[in-house]
Amino acid sequence: MVDGHDSADMADVRLQAIKGCVMGVSDSIVEVVCVNCGQVNRVPTDRPANKATCGRCGAILFGREPVQIDDAGLTKQIERSDFPLVIDFWAEWCGPCRAMAPAYAQAAVRLATKAHFLKVEVDSNPMWAGKLGVRGIPALFVIHRGKVVAQRSGALDSSSIEKWVRSSLDVS
Numbered sequence: 047m048v049d050g051h052d053s054a055d056m057a058d059v060r061l062q063a064i065k066g067c068v069m070g071v072s073d074s075i076v077e078v079v080c081v082n083c084g085q086v087n088r089v090p091t092d093r094p095a096n097k098a099t100c101g102r103c104g105a106i107l108f109g110r111e112p113v114q115i116d117d118a119g120l121t122k123q124i125e126r127s128d129f130p131l132v133i134d135f136w137a138e139w140c141g142p143c144r145a146m147a148p149a150y151a152q153a154a155v156r157l158a159t160k161a162h163f164l165k166v167e168v169d170s171n172p173m174w175a176g177k178l179g180v181r182g183i184p185a186l187f188v189i190h191r192g193k194v195v196a197q198r199s200g201a202l203d204s205s206s207i208e209k210w211v212r213s214s215l216d217v218s
Contacts, residue, residue, distance in 0.1 A: 079127040080105055081113040081162060086126050095159050110155045112163040117173040120166060124174075124192055130161040130215055135168050135175050135185040142201040143184045149204035156208055160217055161188070188214040 078087050078098070082105035089098050089107065098107040112134065115123070123131055134150050136143035154163035168175045168183060178187060178194065186202070188195040188211060196214035 076128045077126060078107050078129050079123050080107060081109065081115060081119070081123070081164065084119060084122050086122075108158055109162075110158040112151055112154045112165050115164045115166060115171075117166070117171040120164065120171070120174050123162070123164065124189055127162070128191065130188060130190040130195070132157075132161045132163045132211055133174075133187045133189065134163070134165045135178075135180050135187070136165060136183055137168050139169075140183050146184050146201040149202065149207060152204040153207040153211065156204075157211055160215060161211060186210070190215065 074091055075088050076091060078089050079085070080087060080100035080103060083100060083103040085100050085102035087098075087101055087107060095108045096106070099105065100107060120133070132154075134143075134146075136147075138144075150163065150165075157163070166174060168180065175185075178185075178197070180199075182199045184201055185197065185199045186207070187197045196210065198210065202210065
């Protein structure tokens with residue numbers, strides 16, 4: 047059950063659901079960077095979101111769980127994706143980061159057609175944490191079309207993450 051819909055209903059979700067959060071893009075095509083291989087995919091908005099796959103590697107473009115990404119992958123996402131990004135900067139040794147991980151994953155499932163949920167381990171990938179001025183972790187950022195839309199530090203529960211992302215992107 048996601049957003050009050052069972053999995054059968056999710057098969058009918060169309061990319062049109064993301065049109066409202068993809069500003070300045072043609073009504074018929076959005077560019078989505080594959081989190082698996084980095085390929086930029088031009089995706090028609092009239093296709094079911096759960097059927098959209100990467101033209102290079104075949105991965106599902108609108109996955110339902112957070113994806114670990116490195117600095118190079120995050121650079122490509124930020125520079126090329128029309129799709130909003132929610133980024134969790136975290137570290138393995140951070141207790142609050144580990145405690146928030148299940149809540150972040152739950153929010154990612156509920157918001158799969160609204161944003162890509164990414165995780166950046168700051169000890170191995172410090173570049174973007176430095177560029178964005180991350181001072182404490184966990185740190186959450188919403189980035190859309192290369193711009194920081196919202197940021198906050200500290201662990202949150204699933205409901206709070208979801209509300210924060212929805213209000214940051216002004217989507218229901």
